[in-house]
Structures are given as structure tokens and as C-alpha cells.
Amino acid sequence: MLDTPVIKAKRLNGQKWYEIDDIQDLDIAESIFTPDDDERVKLMQGRYGGYWRYPKLLDFCYLVNPYFPPAKLKDELRASFDTLLTEYPSGMRVNSLLAAKNFSVRQENILVGNGAAELIKSLMGFLSGKVGFIRPTFDEYPNRYSKENSIDFTPANSDYSYTADDLIAYFGDKDIRNLIVVNPDNPSGNYIPKADLLKLIAWSKNKGISLVIDESFVDFADEPDNTLIDQVILSNNPHLFVMKSISKSYGVPGLRLGVLASGNTDVISSMKKDVAIWNINSFGEFYMQIEEKYRNDYASALVQIRNERSRFENLLATVKGVRVIHSQANFVMVELDETISPKALLKTLLIKHEVLIKELTTKTNGRNYLRLAVRNSEDNDRLINAMKEELGEI
Template sequence: MTRPSSKALYTHLRTQHGGYHRYGLTDHAYLYNLYFPPEALIDHLKAETLNLVRNYPVAQKDLAGLVQKISYIPRENLVVGNGAAELIKIISTQVARRLIIPVPSFNEYINAAPGAGAIEFMLHPPEFELDPERFVSQAVSSGADTAVIVSPNNPTSLGVSPEKIHWMAERFQNKEICFIVDESFIDFCDTASARSMETHLSRYPNLAVIKSMSKAYGICGLRLGYLATENERLLSILKAGVHIWNINGFAEEFLRLLPRFEDAFKTSCRRVINDRDDFYRGLSQIRDLKVFRPDANFIFCRLPDWAPPAADIAEQLFVRHQILVKECSGKTMAEGDRYLRIASRRPMENKVFTEAFFSLLESLGGGA
């Protein structure tokens, strides 16, 4: 069978949502913790493969009990999803009548909302910072019944301070607007933004925290996520919306093992943070490239004005270097074709990316 050209393969991969490991490329597009799970955990899953394949997994109540052991949230306040994406779809289609979310952000909240059910609150360049007063004001004036923020945000990698989140939670509570905080990347946040809202659920009955476990725990293929809230209406809709065996046996077993590896997980996140910070410093040396200081395990940057569009840069990185990167022209944002989201990987891979990126920009004129 003839192997497609690099350009044809890149065109094909742009229509995919994973499976990149089959193509011998370096994936700086999707967002992984490459230091977890540890070998001991993987070895256990291998040894149990036959049992996990042959037998039914447990259902929602027991899955929530497993997540309770790592989140310390009572099981009755938890819903476990087949990735956060399963829960997001239920939120956007069954919970929210009108949902408001700052953009650019994770596209699934908007994509899942039917018709005109989603309101996009624009985050403006050059800083893409969330103005909580404007956000709350637009939520109220637009008749939204559900407000979502992602912190740290995807693709900007910028966290919202806990003080701002508490301020919004109070206002949304007074207006009876369901407030959902997506904390999927909070484990990579080494600033004050790392303080989770999970410990404040009883303070704000309309608050919910949603978290994808895929990114932080390096298990994108296992598909795990959860939502935590004390809001009975939200819990009942989500529990009714997931089917009885929405989590497979491998994911269940992973949850059972996690408490044994709590220290290893924390160590892995510190390694990711250190690698990301070194990567940030390296990219910041590239002339005329605006690099945003990251709070997550990826880096957001604006291309120099003299450089080609982000789509062209992403294609050339793949064709010349077999590196896959996320360009942001598909995001709802001003000048999306000027921005890249770059996942941080291991030090050598980050170094290779930085050198390849610098070389590519230089070959395209270097601003001369």
C-alpha cells in the first residue's frame, strides 16, 4: 500500500479527533500528561485484561464512590462521565436553555448546544482576560440560565483568579443562573488559580465543577471525567442522561487503583509544570512571537505580523518535521488565523519543536 504524501496525510489528520500515535508523528496538538500513569498501574491493567474484557463494569453509584476517594467529594454529589465530553453534551442539550461561555474556549460547549441555545461572550486580544462584571451583565441581559467558564482556558492557557470566580458565583447565585466551572487543566496550574472550587459547592448551590481526567491523568483513551455539584436538579438530569454502563471496565479499574498512586500523580504534574515553564522560556526567545504565560500544560502564542497564517505554519511544521500542532483558525476569536496552541511534551521534544519552529519562521523571511 502506497503511503500518502505528508501534505495529504496532514489533510486527512485534520478531519480526525485522535489516533495520531499510528502515524509516527510528534503530537503537540492534543494535551497529555506524559508522566502518568506509572508503569506499575499499566502492568496491573495488563494483568487484568481478560477479566476487564469479559465482565460488565459497575454502574454510576459505585463509580461515584470511586471518584469520591480521589476528589473527597461525597458520592451523592458526583456524576461520572465517559470523558467530560459526555457530560458537556448533556449540559448543553438538556440542562441549559440558553448557555453563555467566554470564547475562544473548548468548542464542545457551543457545538453541542442546539440552534441558538449558546451565547458567545468575546474575550478580546491582546490579553484575552475575562472581565467578570461584563460577563455576568451579559449573562443576565441575554436571558442565559447557564454560564460556563473554563479555567485555565483552552486554547489561551490562562486561568481566572479564584477571587473573580467567587465574585461571579455569588452574582450568578443571586440571579438563579447555573454556574459551571471547567477545571480540566487546574492540576497544571502553579499559581493562585490552582485553588479549586470543589471545596465551595455547599456555599453556592447553583455551582458545579466539571473535570476531564483525560488530560491530567494521561488517559485520553480511557475516557473519564466527572461533575461535582450540590444542585439536585443538575444531578438528576445528568444521572438520567448517562446510560447504565457508560464507563468501561478498564476505566473503572483505573479509578480503583488511583488512590495508591496519589503521590506519583502529584509528582507527574510537577514535572509537567517544570517542562512547560522551560518550553515557555524557550519559545519566548523567538523574535516577534507573542507567548502567553501558561497556566495549563500547553502554550498559546500569536505569530509575528510578518509570518504566514497559522494554518500555513501548522501544515509546514507537519510536512517538514512531522510535528502536529493546533492552529486556532477554527476558534471563535479575533484573528484566529494568527494563533497557535502548542502542547508541552517532554524536554527533548519541546526542544526539537522550538528549533523546528524557529527554523521554519527564519526560512519564511524572519521578518526581513
């Protein structure tokens, strides 16, 4: 081969390159090299995750806890990697026991899912009659239900904020059999305190309304002791269903974990038959087994993200044309000046700065809103600097 060399090299000077060996590589390369910026934005948004394939990209679109899990927990997962990779996970019954232990409820009152998304799909299939939704919200719920059986409440203010009393007043005379409440809500970050939620639970029980409360982001709220996954609350309110995404709160979205808790053991039992018997993998099962040992680390991580959220909100307020809406989640919704196009800003930040954000025009009837994930200080500073470069500084 030395006599007839077939390998050639080209010295690059800052050009982009990507090695293509298969159809997956080609798919990634197409999103990097397409000359049409709008097409690149479309291709990137259409991936719905997997952005670790783009090492330089900063993802402010999908939501995660940047301060958890700690290194020791990850080391424990690594130490068991070979076993977890080559062994079957336990079935639904055993994983329900693990979840029951972690959340201090009975096994018959809780169900583990391959992320909350799997449980949302299953639960919505068990609801009947009209459902009340709050808009804008996490679309996985309304997208799983027919529009003709959906009744929407949209807060009449620019922060999309609302209270339990607002919901009771609006839905009090509506013919609904179910109500979905995400708390803190996504994308607004609106938060209803626990005492007011208990009032809403009592009202819905009296009205014969099934109440679904998604508390996937509640751990990030300032109020202590705010969870509704409590055996007494569940047992006394069989009309209540509490959803929680472990992926978002605990910073392990790759494991795909979520739980649903309810005093309605019939529905929980039926859902356990509805989802696959091996619906989570061995890595997710092992994580639930060891997670309890790291409760203090988790509490510290929540303090860190609350502090960083406050700092992030203050920095966002210094960007020209940006109005910050206070959040109780691990993201912040902002309103842009009417002269700023959210779609154009998204494109500029992605193409020029390799930062991906979430614009909300489809959720807010064309109004100028963004949802920005709270990441660590270094990442958040990079976004702030990019936004100031494009929009200016107050």
C-alpha cells in the same frame, strides 16, 4: 512452492511504505501517501486522535499529562489485563461511589462520564434559556447549544485574558440563565484565581444563573488548593456545576474518563439516567479504584509539567515571529507575526517534520494564533528546533 516462487522482495532506500490488509490500513495509507499536502493535512486533522497509528508523528494538538501515570500504576493495570478485558464493568452507581471517594464528595453529588465530552453533551441538554460563553473557548460547549440562545463575550485584548470582574460587568445586564467558564481556559490558558471564582459563584447565585465551571486544566495552575469539587462549596451552591476531564489531567485519554460534580442532586440524578448504565469500561473503573495510591506521584508530575511549561515558554520566546502568552494549563497559546500564516506553518511542520500542531484561525476570526501542547523536554525541543528551522531565531 520452491519451484514456483510467488513472493517478491524490493530493497528500499528510505522510501515510505505501509502494509495494507484491510479498509482501516487503506485509510491510514491514504493519509500518508496522498501527493496533495493540503489533502494530507485535512485527512490528518479529520482523524481527531488515534495518532499512535503514526509512530513517527509528534502530536502537539491533543492535550495530555506527559508525566503521569507512573510505571507502577501501568504495571498494575497490565497485571489485571485479562480480568479487565473479559469481565463487565460495574454500573453507574458503583462508579459514582468510586468517583465520590476519589474527590471526597457524596455519591449523589458526582457523576462519571466516558470522558468529559459525554457529560458536556448530557449537561447542555438540561440547560434552558440563553447561555453565556467566553470566546475563544472549548467548542464542545457552544457546539452543543443553539446559536440564537448563545451570548458571547470576547476579551478586547490580544492575550484573550479576562477576570471574574470582566465577566460580571459584561453579563450583568444580559438576559442569560446560564454561564459557561473554562478555567484555565482553552486555548488561551487564562486563569481566574479561586477567590475570584467564589465571587463569581456568589454573583451568579444572586442573579439566578446556573454556572458551569470546567476545571479540566486546573491541576496544572500554580495556585495550590484551587479545585471547586468540594462538598461544602457544592452543597451551598446548587446552581454550580463543576466539570473535570480526568483524561487530560491524569494522562489517560485512552481510558475516556471525566466527572461532573454539583449540589443540584436532581440534575445529577437525571443525568445518571440519561447516559448509558455501562458508560465506562472495566479499565477505567479499575483505574479509579487504584488511582488514590499514586497521589504523591501525581503531585510530583504536576511540579514537573509546571517546570517544563516555564522552560517551553522561554524557548518559544526565542523563535522569530512568535509572541508567547503565559499559560496556566498544559498548553501554551502563541501569536505569530502577521507575515506568518498559521495554516502554512502547520502544513510545513506536519509534512517536513512530522509534527502536528493546532492553529486557531477559525477560533480567533482569522488572527494568527497557535495552541501548542506541553509535552516532555525531548519532544518540546524537537518542536522548537523545527520552528526555528522554518521561522528563524531571535
